[in-house]
Amino acid sequence: MRRLFIANWKMNPMTVAAARKLFAGIVLGTAGAKNAQIVVAPPVPFLVALPKNRRIALGAQNLFWERSGAYTGEISAEMISALGAEFAIIGHSERRALGETDAMINRKIKAALSSDLYSVLCVGERDRSDENFQHIVRKQVLADLLNVPKKHAFRLVVAYEPVWAIGTGKTVEPRDLFEMATYIRRTLLELFGKSLALRIPILYGGSVNAVNAPDFLNVAGVGGLLVGGASLDADEFSAIVKNI
Ligand code: PGA
Secondary structure (H helix, E strand, C coil): CCEEEEEECCCCCCCHHHHHHHHHHHHHHCCCCCCEEEEEECCHHHHHHCCCCCCEEEEECCCECCCCCCCCCCCEHHHHHHCCCCEEEECCHHHHCCCCCHHHHHHHHHHHHHCCCEEEEEECCCCCCCCCHHHHHHHHHHHHCCCCCHHHHHHEEEEECCHHHCCCCCCCCHHHHHHHHHHHHHHHHHHHCHHHHHHCCEEEECCCCCCCHHHHHCCCCCCEEEECHHHHCHHHHHHHHHCC
16 A cells, blocks of 8 residues: 655744755655655745655645735735645644644645645544543534535545644554554545545554654554655654565
């Protein structure tokens, strides 16, 4: 089975030269990787600075739902797509922490899908001590994908990223990941029906590195990884991709 590996560079690295070097390292390091689809999501200015590569797709980390107009500082899905990106990460917890709501995320997802972008919806609980944590994730999926047309659902990806695992060195137990991936799949089934729901990749993200990556990739129903910190090290990220 082909796995999806997404490098979320966040607001890194600091210069065009460093971005090109990191990208070149990933291109080199992942050469010959089998059964892997690789996406690099750099800061938007670097989308134009990175060379086109037929093996590695580019993605954005955010976008705005309107096509154009008086929206100072925003960037539309059409613009992202025009820069050559094929993917968009939407609803990352770091954006939710800045005030992005499910209603906003829903509009962004629809805008991205209408612009033919593969949309990577990020969901995840803040804290496992809340006994309703599964329900919280379900509510996010239902609200963020509300009224997404079935004809666009084949371009959806869902990344399960528990907030407590992002950048902390803590990771989810494989058994718990299996449970959550199954639970998310069931929710997708309610929304889109069985055949579509089975086609939507469910990724794991949160403190993934080359050592722990196989633990998550071996979980049934997990279609790949969303990698933050470790994707800023070309060798580490390449080792994650080559793990399968
Ligand atoms: P991390 O980030 O791998 O640094 O934990 C993952 C993410 O935020 O997507």
